[in-house]
Amino acid sequence: MTLQDEKRIRLYGDVRPWTAQEMASNIASDLPNGIYVNLGIGRPTRVAAELDPAKGILFHSENGILGLGPPPEDGFFDPDLIDAGKNLATVVPGGSFFSHAEAFAMIRGGHIDVSIMGAFQVSQDGDLANWAVPEQKLPAVGGAMDLAVGARLIVAMMTHTTSAGEPKLVQECSYPVTASAVVSRVYTDLIVANVVDHGFEVIDAAPGVDAQLVDRVTDAKITWCIN
Amino acid sequence: MSVEIVDRPPRALLPCPARPVDKRCNSLEEAVAGIADGSTILISGFGECGTPNALITALIEQGAKELTIITNNAGSGEEGVAALLRAGRVRRVICSYPRSRDSVWFERRYAEGTIELELVPQGTLTERIRAAGAGIPAFYTPTGVGTLLGDEKESRIIDGRTYVLEYALGADVALLRAEKADARGNLTYHAAARNFAPTMAAAAVLSIVEVAQIIGVEGSLDPEEVVTPGIYVDRIVQAVDEAAFA
Numbered sequence: 001m002t003l004q005d006e007k008r009i010r011l012y013g014d015v016r017p018w019t020a021q022e023m024a025s026n027i028a029s030d031l032p033n034g035i036y037v038n039l040g041i042g043r044p045t046r047v048a049a050e051l052d053p054a055k056g057i058l059f060h061s062e063n064g065i066l067g068l069g070p071p072p073e074d075g076f077f078d079p080d081l082i083d084a085g086k087n088l089a090t091v092v093p094g095g096s097f098f099s100h101a102e103a104f105a106m107i108r109g110g111h112i113d114v115s116i117m118g119a120f121q122v123s124q125d126g127d128l129a130n131w132a133v134p135e136q137k138l139p140a141v142g143g144a145m146d147l148a149v150g151a152r153l154i155v156a157m158m159t160h161t162t163s164a165g166e167p168k169l170v171q172e173c174s175y176p177v178t179a180s181a182v183v184s185r186v187y188t189d190l191i192v193a194n195v196v197d198h199g200f201e202v203i204d205a206a207p208g209v210d211a212q213l214v215d216r217v218t219d220a221k222i223t224w225c226i227n
Numbered sequence: 228m229s230v231e232i233v234d235r236p237p238r239a240l241l242p243c244p245a246r247p248v249d250k251r252c253n254s255l256e257e258a259v260a261g262i263a264d265g266s267t268i269l270i271s272g273f274g275e276c277g278t279p280n281a282l283i284t285a286l287i288e289q290g291a292k293e294l295t296i297i298t299n300n301a302g303s304g305e306e307g308v309a310a311l312l313r314a315g316r317v318r319r320v321i322c323s324y325p326r327s328r329d330s331v332w333f334e335r336r337y338a339e340g341t342i343e344l345e346l347v348p349q350g351t352l353t354e355r356i357r358a359a360g361a362g363i364p365a366f367y368t369p370t371g372v373g374t375l376l377g378d379e380k381e382s383r384i385i386d387g388r389t390y391v392l393e394y395a396l397g398a399d400v401a402l403l404r405a406e407k408a409d410a411r412g413n414l415t416y417h418a419a420a421r422n423f424a425p426t427m428a429a430a431a432v433l434s435i436v437e438v439a440q441i442i443g444v445e446g447s448l449d450p451e452e453v454v455t456p457g458i459y460v461d462r463i464v465q466a467v468d469e470a471a472f473a
């Protein structure tokens with residue numbers, strides 16, 4: 001359990017939120033077979049380790065790889081084979097290498113089925129804010145805007161609140177947006193929710209999480225759709 | 228904010244269709260199944276090199292009609308694209324060079340007035356197809372400025388030079404020929420038969436490829452060797468290139 005996980009536990013009282021690994025596992029079990037998926041830098045990369053290999057999903061890396069594999073075992077690394085987070089990587093059978101421009105043609109052309117991205121904020125209309133914070137002196141965007149408009153389905157993997165307890169699911173993003181009305185589903189450490197009709201429809205929740213708790217830490221329209 | 232409580236079934240998979248891991252078809256008939264009347268079809272090949280003749284023959288048998296085809300040439304002799312024109316299945320051709328030494332069927336159908344022709348400069352044709360696959364809806368090019376093929380188009384001066392606006396050209400289906408494939412649909416080509424195929428593969432909703440050789444499901448192409456990644460490919464089928472043995 002990470003320090004961040006412990007912080008969240010303090011925020012949510014007796015309720016134990018999902019760990020980053022459990023969030024990754026929730027996403028992994030919801031991915032259909034055979035699709036092509038881009039994992040954002042940071043927390044979303046954990047989805048790969050939770051995935052059943054029998055699903056035949058191939059990971060896209062925007063530096064020019066399809067079929068991104070796990071990190072190499074000690075002593076078997078290739079400095080020319082890295083992922084989008086600049087970590088040493090491997091490639092799986094059925095994969096391929098191509099140019100950076102081709103990697104982004106794939107994204108923008110709508111060929112990537114799912115992009116799983118971290119988020120500072122997601123609005124109830126599916127606006128995604130994940131590239132800049134208002135006071136930032138040195139901005140950086142990378143491939144986030146291309147992925148957010150290009151992939152067929154955008155999934156946000158995020159903690160439900162900031163470490164200070166501020167809601168990250170909001171009526172309107174106060175942070176600069178990466179793209180508007182693009183997020184289809186959010187996986188937080190408290191809930192899984194679809195973005196539908198200007199609001200979040202909660203379809204799953206961590207053990208012990210109820211509608212009242214979610215309402216308290218969310219600044220958006222919430223519909224509880226769990227029996 | 229208040230919370231509305233509604234009864235709903237438990238969590239579903241993400242709303243995104245699964246894709247086949249094994250894209251091999253058992254027959255040419257299976258490979259062209261479902262192509263509808265009125266479809267727009269990209270067909271690879273430069274002259275008779277890299278043309279998917281086996282798939283075209285299967286498409287003629289399948290019966291789809293009123294087709295728009297996008298291809299560099301409009302067929303020659305009696306095979307391939309020429310056979311499709313001869314069978315009367317095409318109502319519109321978008322191409323760069325329909326006139327060749329033996330383009331009998333195109334000339335006949337065009338003279339009859341049974342097919343329309345949209346003539347596109349070759350580099351513009353290929354770039355329009357590439358743009359469609361890459362999610363670029365239109366682009367500026369200097370080709371065609373001040374000519375019969377460019378005069379009607381929207382233009383813009385950039386850094387003192389005039390360019391015309393050309394729109395992306397995608398399709399419902401691509402019929403392609405490659406040399407080798409693995410089950411996942413990764414492709415390699417042979418020599419100049421590559422031509423339009425890698426670009427067309429990305430620009431169609433349904434990309435169907437005939438290949439000389441398919442590597443079994445237990446093997447795969449070397450990632451360095453792949454020219455067209457399988458993400459662009461939906462169906463593959465083995466077809467012997469009869470021309471190679473003629």
